Amino acid sequence: MTIALEQxxxxxxxxxxxxxxxxxxxxxxxxxxxxxxxxxxxxxxDHYGVLLDTDDIIDMSSVGKAREILAKYGASL
Amino acid sequence: MQGLLQGKRVLITGAGRGIGLAIARQFASQGAELWLGxxxxxxxxxxxxxxxxxxxxxxxxLCFDVTEPVAVKQxxxxxxxxxxxxxxxxxxxxxxxxxxxxxANQTHLQKTFSNNTFSVIYCSQYAARMMxxxxxxxxxxxxxxxxxxxxxxxxxxxxxxxxxxxxxxxxAKELAASQIRVNAIAPGFIDTDMAHAIPEEKFTERVxxxxxxxxxxxxxxxxxxxxxASDLSSYVTGQVVGVDGGMVI
Numbered sequence: 001m002t003i004a005l006e007q008x009x010x011x012x013x014x015x016x017x018x019x020x021x022x023x024x025x026x027x028x029x030x031x032x033x034x035x036x037x038x039x040x041x042x043x044x045x046d047h048y049g050v051l052l053d054t055d056d057i058i059d060m061s062s063v064g065k066a067r068e069i070l071a072k073y074g075a076s077l
Numbered sequence: 078m079q080g081l082l083q084g085k086r087v088l089i090t091g092a093g094r095g096i097g098l099a100i101a102r103q104f105a106s107q108g109a110e111l112w113l114g115x116x117x118x119x120x121x122x123x124x125x126x127x128x129x130x131x132x133x134x135x136x137x138x139l140c141f142d143v144t145e146p147v148a149v150k151q152x153x154x155x156x157x158x159x160x161x162x163x164x165x166x167x168x169x170x171x172x173x174x175x176x177x178x179x180x181a182n183q184t185h186l187q188k189t190f191s192n193n194t195f196s197v198i199y200c201s202q203y204a205a206r207m208m209x210x211x212x213x214x215x216x217x218x219x220x221x222x223x224x225x226x227x228x229x230x231x232x233x234x235x236x237x238x239x240x241x242x243x244x245x246x247x248x249a250k251e252l253a254a255s256q257i258r259v260n261a262i263a264p265g266f267i268d269t270d271m272a273h274a275i276p277e278e279k280f281t282e283r284v285x286x287x288x289x290x291x292x293x294x295x296x297x298x299x300x301x302x303x304x305x306a307s308d309l310s311s312y313v314t315g316q317v318v319g320v321d322g323g324m325v326i
Contacts, residue, residue: 038206038209039209041206042206042209042210045157045206046161046210050154050157051150051153051154051157051203051206051207053150054146054150054202
């Protein structure tokens with residue numbers, strides 16, 4: 001079963017899946033700060049089997065942006 | 078007998094010769110699974126095959142230029158595809174080019190800092206993320222005694238290595254929560270091609286400045302790297318370990 005990007009975000013940030021939408025932005029909630037961001041990156045990398053470029057980690061400013069970046073790596077979203 | 082690094086996944090940059098090669102041999106003898114970083118594909122492949130056969134450990138070449146961020150990224154993506162986690166990174170690749178202040182041009186400065194300093198950050202960025210997957214790890218940076226005390230004609234080299242010490246101490250603090258230890262080794266005068274590249278008169282002068290009265294061997298540096306890579310140093314981070322025989326500059 002494919003786990004949706006929203007679910008990876010919810011688990012990584014420890015928030016309800018209902019609170020995850022493409023518009024959810026980095027630093028817009030206390031659970032998504034810089035420390036949580038690196039943990040989120042690790043979970044996304046593990047889940048999709050990719051190693052993200054440093055610039056892409058910096059650019060990952062929202063769920064929507066994450067979707068766009070992961071698609072660039074050929075991740076099945 | 079179990080080696081001190083049995084089952085640990087290790088990347089060593091600049092593993093083709095000198096201190097890097099000594100570290101690769103020492104780690105292989107202790108059961109590590111190795112990726113040997115270097116630029117010469119043929120030489121690194123041959124070395125990996127030789128070490129793998131001699132010590133009976135998995136050993137692979139990983140050819141890339143540490144000064145090129147894109148090449149570093151591709152190398153780590155290759156590594157990530159082979160093993161999702163990494164336990165030890167040895168940032169050993171580096172260079173020494175003497176230049177008096179008036180002769181240190183931009184090309185020289187960029188080359189020195191790209192090889193000795195920026196590469197440490199590029200590689201550590203990816204390595205730290207892979208280490209978080211194995212619940213910790215050890216990053217070992219090769220600094221230099223020159224980075225602590227300086228030397229005439231080596232302002233750029235000493236500056237690049239002093240920066241490595243600052244990076245080490247900062248990363249030790251930043252990554253401690255992830256159980257990633259970051260330490261540096263500061264070799265003095267070690268018997269490598271780099272040491273023999275200096276004029277004979279200066280070579281003699283340098284040896285005379287060593288309290289123990291002799292040049293150090295790459296293996297003596299490698300043994301300290303082994304300590305820092307292994308669980309023997311499980312509570313050691315942010316340290317700069319001198320391996321200099323009591324050298325005074």
